[in-house]
Every structure is written in C-alpha cells, then in structure tokens.
Amino acid sequence: MSQERNEFWELVKTGxxxxxxxxxxxxxxxxxxxxxxxxxxxxxxxxxxxxxxRVWGDWLFHAVGLYDKxxxxxxxxxxxxxxxxxxxxALAASMLARQFALRMPPRLEIFKALVGGTLLGIGSxxxxxxxxxxxxxxxxxxxxxxxxxMAGLLAGAWVGLKYLYWEMEHLSPGPTLTLPSGGGLxxxxxxxGWALLLGGxxxxxxxxxxxxxxxxxxxxxxxxxxxxxxxxxxxFARAFREPFMTGEAKTTQVVIISLVISVxxxxxxxxxxxxxxxxxVAPNFGLGGLVGGFVFGIGxxxxxxCGSGTAWRAAEGQIKLILALVVFALTNSLSKxxxxxxxxxxxxxxxxxYLPDLLGYGWAVAAVLFVLGVWYLLAxxxxxxxxxxxxx
Amino acid sequence: MEDIHVxxxxxxxxxxxxxxxxxxxxxxxxxxxxKVLQMMGTDPGTKNDIEKNxxxxxxxxxxxxxxxxxxxxxxxxx
Numbered sequence: 001m002s003q004e005r006n007e008f009w010e011l012v013k014t015g016x017x018x019x020x021x022x023x024x025x026x027x028x029x030x031x032x033x034x035x036x037x038x039x040x041x042x043x044x045x046x047x048x049x050x051x052x053x054r055v056w057g058d059w060l061f062h063a064v065g066l067y068d069k070x071x072x073x074x075x076x077x078x079x080x081x082x083x084x085x086x087x088x089x090a091l092a093a094s095m096l097a098r099q100f101a102l103r104m105p106p107r108l109e110i111f112k113a114l115v116g117g118t119l120l121g122i123g124s125x126x127x128x129x130x131x132x133x134x135x136x137x138x139x140x141x142x143x144x145x146x147x148x149x150m151a152g153l154l155a156g157a158w159v160g161l162k163y164l165y166w167e168m169e170h171l172s173p174g175p176t177l178t179l180p181s182g183g184g185l186x187x188x189x190x191x192x193g194w195a196l197l198l199g200g201x202x203x204x205x206x207x208x209x210x211x212x213x214x215x216x217x218x219x220x221x222x223x224x225x226x227x228x229x230x231x232x233x234x235x236f237a238r239a240f241r242e243p244f245m246t247g248e249a250k251t252t253q254v255v256i257i258s259l260v261i262s263v264x265x266x267x268x269x270x271x272x273x274x275x276x277x278x279x280x281v282a283p284n285f286g287l288g289g290l291v292g293g294f295v296f297g298i299g300x301x302x303x304x305x306c307g308s309g310t311a312w313r314a315a316e317g318q319i320k321l322i323l324a325l326v327v328f329a330l331t332n333s334l335s336k337x338x339x340x341x342x343x344x345x346x347x348x349x350x351x352x353x354y355l356p357d358l359l360g361y362g363w364a365v366a367a368v369l370f371v372l373g374v375w376y377l378l379a380x381x382x383x384x385x386x387x388x389x390x391x392x
Numbered sequence: 393m394e395d396i397h398v399x400x401x402x403x404x405x406x407x408x409x410x411x412x413x414x415x416x417x418x419x420x421x422x423x424x425x426x427k428v429l430q431m432m433g434t435d436p437g438t439k440n441d442i443e444k445n446x447x448x449x450x451x452x453x454x455x456x457x458x459x460x461x462x463x464x465x466x467x468x469x470x
Contacts (some may be wrong), residue, residue, distance in 0.1 A: 099436045101434075103435075104406055105406045105407065105408065106406050106407070109406065109407065109408070164410070164414060165414075168415065168418060173407065176405060233436075233437050233440070235409070238409070238410075241410065245413075245414070246417070246445060301410075304408045304409050304410060304411070305408075305409075313408065313409075316436065318408050320408055321408065392414075392417065
C-alpha cells in the first residue's frame with residue numbers, strides 16, 4: 001500500500017514539475033493559446049494586448065491634463081483587464097518556475113527599448129492592434145486587415161533583422177549596471193507565484209459577487225494567456241523573425257496551427273450568430289495595416305518582443321522589456337489620439353473588409369486556411385533550402 | 393563539467409532574445425574546429441535555444457553551469 005502511495009506522490013511531483021517548472025513545448029503553448037482564444041471570445045471578447053496598454057496610457061495623459069475626456073475605467077474595461085491578467089499570469093508563472101529576476105540590460109539595449117517601444121506604439125495604432133489584436137485575433141475574426149498587418153510584419157521583421165546584423169558590426173552594447181541584489185529578487189520564492197494565482201481567483205470572486213462576473217472572467221482569460229506564453233516561451237516575434245534569421249520553421253508553424261484552431265472557433269461563433277460578426281474586424285485594411293505592420297515588425301526586432309512577448313517578458317523581470325512596455329503604452333495612446341483627431345488620417349489608415357461579406361462563410365474560412373497553409377509550406381521549404389535566410 | 397578547457401568566451405549577460413543567439417551564431421562561425429566556447433547569459437530562454445540550434449549547425453552542446461546570477465554554456469565546434 002505504501003509503495004502504491006509513493007508512486008502516486010511521485011506522479012504528482014512529476015506532474016507539478018512538468019506544468020510549473022519545466023519549459024512547455026512551443027506546440028503545447030500554441031494549441032493552448034488557440035483553444036483559449038476561442039474560449040475567451042465565447043466568454044466575452046477576443047484576445048488583445050495593446051488596447052489595455054492604451055487605456056493605462058490614456059489615464060496617465062488624462063491625469064497630467066493632456067486629454068480632457070476621462071477614459072473608461074481601467075477596472076471594468078475588458079481591454080485593460082485582459083492585459084492586466086496577462087501580466088499577472090506571466091508573473092505568477094515566472095515566479096513558480098523560479099525564472100523571475102530583475103535583469104539589467106546594457107546601455108544600447110535601453111536605447112533600443114525606447115526606440116523599439118515607440119515603433120510598437122505607432123505601428124499598432126496604425127494597424128488597429130498589435131500582433132495579437134491586429135493580426136492574430138483579426139485573422140481569427142476573418143478580417144482582411146489581419147493579412148495586411150501580416151504582410152507588413154514580415155517585411156518589418158526582415159528590415160529589423162538587417163538592422164541587428166548592422167548593429168553587431170558597428171555598435172558596442174556598452175556597460176551594464178549591476179543591481180545591488182544581484183538581480184535574484186524572487187528567484188527562490190515560488191510561493192509568491194502561488195499567492196498571485198490565488199490572488200487572481202480571489203479577484204474573479206470579488207468581481208463576481210459585485211455583479212461583474214464577465215469582467216472577472218476576462219481577467220482569468222488574460223491570466224491564462226500570460227501563464228501559457230510564459231511557460232512555453234511562445235513569441236510571435238520569433239515566428240516572423242526566425243525564418244529570416246536561422247530558417248527555423250517550428251515557431252511559425254506553431255503560430256499557424258494555433259491560428260487554425262482560433263479561426264475555426266471564431267467562424268463557428270460568428271456563423272452561428274452567437275457573437276457579433278463585426279467583432280475585431282478593424283477598419284485598417286490598407287496603408288494602416290501594411291505600414292503599421294511594417295513599423296511594428298521593426299519594433300519587434302529592436303525590443304526583442306511583440307505585443308504579448310514584450311508583456312510576458314517584462315513580467316519575468318527584464319528591465320529592457322519593462323521600459324519598452326511603458327513606452328509602447330504611451331506612444332500608442334498618443335498615436336491613436338492623433339489619428340482620432342483627423343478624418344483624413346482615419347481614411348488613410350484603411351477600411352473594413354469582412355471576408356464573409358465578400359465570399360460567404362464557407363469560402364472565407366477556406367481562403368484563410370489556404371493562405372495559412374501556403375505560409376506553413378513556405379516556412380517548411382525555407383527551413384530546408386534557407387531561401388529567405390538573411391546572411392550575416 | 394569541471395575539466396572543460398575553454399578556448400574563447402562570449403559575454404551575453406543582460407542581453408535578451410534574440411541578441412544572445414545572434415552573437416553566438418556570429419562567434420561560432422569564427423571558432424576553429426575542436427575549440428570550446430564559453431558563453432555567459434542571463435536570458436532564461438537561451439538554454440533551450442542553444443540545445444535546439446547548435447547541434448543542427450554541427451556544434452556540440454557540452455552543458456551548462458549556474459553561476460552568481462548568470463549561466464555559463466559550453467559549446468564545442470565539431
């Protein structure tokens with residue numbers, strides 16, 4: 001009996017290690033993100049990141065008197081809550097895995113965080129969202145603007161990579177400031193991760209008893225995204241960059257498989273009339289999506305993270321990504337405010353194209369899956385031939 | 393791990409993805425056959441990146457050792 005009990009506890013320990021300590025495979029992360037993307041839309045809304053950052057930026061500029069109108073409450077706005085949840089979940093995951101530590105970057109990396117964060121902010125304002133809202137959820141929502149941003153992201157990732165090659169030849173990273181604690185804050189405190197996870201559940205309960213169950217659930221969805229991304233280290237910047245850098249196709253293919261799950265889920269929810277058809281169909285098909293994606297793509301390479309990647313890496317204590325996230329929030333808020341002041345700018349950004357309006361649901365889904373399939377095959381072919389790999 | 397003879401070192405402490413892998417790729421490209429490179433890094437993603445990528449490029453990942461706030465990785469050119 002005691003032998004059986006020991007074996008049971010061995011299994012529990014192994015399971016704990018696999019879930020909370022060892023790195024998940026990218027495929028596990030991608031499939032989990034795809035499923036959670038559909039669950040989140042079923043519960044309340046599609047996944048997004050920069051919308052929440054903008055709410056926080058809007059509040060800061062309102063507090064200093066730059067914006068007259070008060071933004072929506074950061075405690076009930078679901079854009080804000082899903083991003084808060086992402087950072088919260090990623091912080092919990094990094095604490096549990098003992099990966100959280102404040103990591104100080106060299107001087108050049110701080111400069112790149114400021115410039116890269118600005119490009120992320122401007123790019124996402126033009127494209128109607130970051131790599132998540134403007135690309136992942138947009139493609140899932142059968143919006144053509146998602147593909148405009150995708151084209152821009154690919155071009156921007158290539159240019160950004162060429163910049164990094166140039167930088168390695170011509171610039172020195174400069175000195176790194178050392179943190180007094182050695183940067184190990186929290187590295188030996190996995191119980192803080194458990195406290196954060198339980199705190200998230202407590203927050204959901206508080207929202208629910210106050211009549212805001214939907215908002216509380218959005219926090220939990222965000223926490224789920226943050227936890228999955230941190231544990232699997234799934235990064236969209238890598239999916240766009242790696243085919244040009246090393247030729248590796250795996251992350252690109254994982255993102256594509258994740259998107260297939262999400263596209264099918266969104267199509268079912270919209271086609272069956274369970275969710276608003278126009279949800280996440282942004283009026284950014286045109287210059288906004290293309291140029292925004294391009295600018296955002298360069299920003300991804302400079303910061304080392306996309307919208308979601310910057311957020312979850314900031315939550316593991318990387319000072320460069322924390323700085324980039326703050327600049328990303330502020331510049332997105334300002335860029336969006338500028339676009340909103342001019343109808344000419346708004347019309348330049350593009351227009352709304354919902355694929356089922358053009359093709360009907362069946363052919364729209366088939367067309368999206370066809371494009372994703374071609375992308376998957378091109379990535380696999382490039383991995384063998386290195387046809388698109390940029391030489392150093 | 394104790395008796396590894398290191399021929400070259402690469403300091404990537406403080407750098408985040410993708411800079412450690414880019415610098416590693418460049419340094420390994422110049423490394424002579426049979427020589428061992430010690431890379432120092434702080435990015436948590438570097439270990440898996442090295443394990444996955446260096447063998448594909450014809451290098452051997454000899455292992456890693458934790459130090460005071462950073463990790464040492466040892467890679468040999470085949």
